[in-house]
Amino acid sequence: MPQVLDPGEARTMDEFIAQLRLLKAWAGNPSITEITRRVHRDWQRAGRPRNEWPARSTVGNCFQLGRRRPNSDLLLAVVRVLVRGEEAAVSLWRQALRTVLGEAEAAARVSAYDRLPAAPAVFLGRARPAAGTAAALRADGPAGVVVLDGPAGVGKTSLALHVARRLHARRPAGAPVLFADLRGHAPNSPAADPAAVLETFLRLLGVAGDRVPHGVDARCVLYRRLLAGTGALVVLDDAADADQIHALLPGDPGCRALVTSRRTLCPPGATRLSVPPLAPAASAELLRRTAGAGRDAADTGALRRIAADLGHLPLALTVIGRHMRDHPGWTLDDYDREPVITLALEDGARSALAASDARLTAGPRRLLRLLALHPLPRTDLAGAAALAGEGERTVRDHLDALTAAHLLTEPEPGWFRLHELVRAYAEERICVDLPGTSIRQALGRVLAHCATAHPAREVPAPRELPVLRRLNSGSTWAEVSRAGTASAARVLAA
Known part of the structure; x- marks a missing residue:
């Protein structure tokens, strides 16, 4: 059976029916009358009473879009006719139908x-x-x-x-x-x-x-x-x-x-x-109120530092404020960037970002992860294209998709920036979703771009992701980067 007839791709009833229509065409496009006759023959052999046999119009309705309460038994009988009784194929369609109906049932719960x-x-x-x-x-x-x-x-x-x-x-x-x-x-x-x-x-x-x-x-x-x-x-x-x-x-x-x-x-x-993130003063106040009266939170400077690490997002601020309330042994100095970001991701931010990420197509999803490698706080189209290794027109479409999903901001025309939590999420995912060779090549390309586009600017090392701890022949990032950005780019690209 050709790959296009894989019913496992269907997530809605209409998508399942579309695959069923393709199956009908693959089977030689028999008429509805012929399919009805074959269903009657199969049900007669199975001993089903005649009053249960479907009418021709009922069988025809199996191929109509917009159905909310399909007859699963009849749909599978039609599939059995079209695949000429091949049990492996019928089992595949049965599982797909169960998945679709489960999704439909869940979507109907409001x-x-x-x-x-x-x-x-x-x-x-x-x-x-x-x-x-x-x-x-x-x-x-x-x-x-x-x-x-x-x-x-x-x-x-x-x-x-x-x-x-x-x-x-x-x-x-x-x-x-x-x-x-x-x-x-x-x-x-x-x-x-x-x-x-x-x-x-x-x-x-x-x-x-x-x-x-x-x-x-x-x-x-x-x-x-x-x-x-x-x-x-x-x-x-x-x-x-x-x-x-x-x-x-x-x-x-x-x-x-x-x-x-x-x-x-x-x-x-x-x-x-x-809706923008909170202002710094409001972020600090949200932390203070959420932490509660039992917390010594008089150090406004420390609260603002923590809020800045969280990008002033109320969800993350609330998570950390509750952690402060529930962990009185932690001082404000204990809330430096690493534990703050980790706590925020663990207690809600990761799942929220993953849900947005899941709706992206493959190109924007890959670019989101690669943007975590950029050594500068923001990038332009050329820098993003260097990371992706794709043409600027294609990368511009990826950037627009990420901006539309609010996973990337464009603080000024042509310049793009990852929010602190999004960058941390992308850093997690890149080590899981992309091979180390691709990551090193992307880093080499963007460093070469930085060496050309910003020759007088000191380009900092990217954050030390696990995959970058050993870059080439046992050399650490610090050893490689001593020779400067251009040399580092050549080593990484090798």
Whole structure:
């Protein structure tokens, strides 16, 4: 059976049906009537009663996209006919179908409510983003949609809920409020199915279960009709992409929608706002408050140093603040960069970054790891191309993908920088995902680039990754680099 017919690639029911269509073509494209006749023959041999035999139209429906509740028994009977009873092939398709149905079942489990979740325990340093978000939501416009994007752990959800609570308090009495966790970047769960979210929203709006229509389009029409003129507020947290939220937006100028996402997305007519990390003073204060009164945290300078090591991300700051609270034997001096970064990755940051990383294609994922090798704090397109060993046009696409996923920042046009935690994550992954030969060659290329592009600048050694501890014939990095950047590049490239 050709590789294109591998059903294990399918992750949704539509993808499984697409593979089934290819299988039908591979089998000589028999007619639906012929497939139905063969299924009847097999089921008769198996002793199944005639009233269970499928009609021709039912067999034809097996090849239709958009199915939510497929007949697994019949689908596998069709597969058996098309592979002429080859048990190994049927077993392969059976396992793929189980996987797809498991994914579909998980995607259909949604967290959606007619109220807003509890407010964050500590919320500070967000006066300006909160004011900007509220102003954008109040502005007149046909869409009434604001998208808050930013990297994992920057506090998008906390900001959205803070603004949503204040806005809802000013809405007309009885105006609906709807909240859904779309799980666009959940580490161990598929993104929520928009059809399932709409079903829950409709039930929350008073529609009886037997009156909920089938299909996303029909549900969207009813949903928007019920919200029209109500002044509703809809909060959609952690969106995977624009397609996931399209049918969930109210579509009424009197309603408002607030969306959060790790990806850069902006539906037509929406306002996009990026959530920045906290300011240094607010970061230190978040550490102090999370650590609690029992912690001697009067050394503001030390707190700011720790916050800077964490890139001022609220998620990481909260993790370290809790560690301070729970480990009174640690002094602030004990929280230098290495343990701080390790603790932050262990207690949530790694899984959050891995979820964003998993959505990248192969090229951007490889470049993300290679960027951890760059000896300078930031790089331009030429430096990134030297690392990747690819053309600048291709590498520019990779950089755009990483920036859109908020795994890379572009602080000024043409210059790119890894956040501290992202760099630490990339340093971990490069030693696992890329062979040492490729790493040494990439480092040699970027050092040669630095020697040419920055001849008067002292280029520091990259951080000592395990794979770089012995670079060439037992020489350490310090020994190799004594001769200067250009010589180091030649040794590494050898």
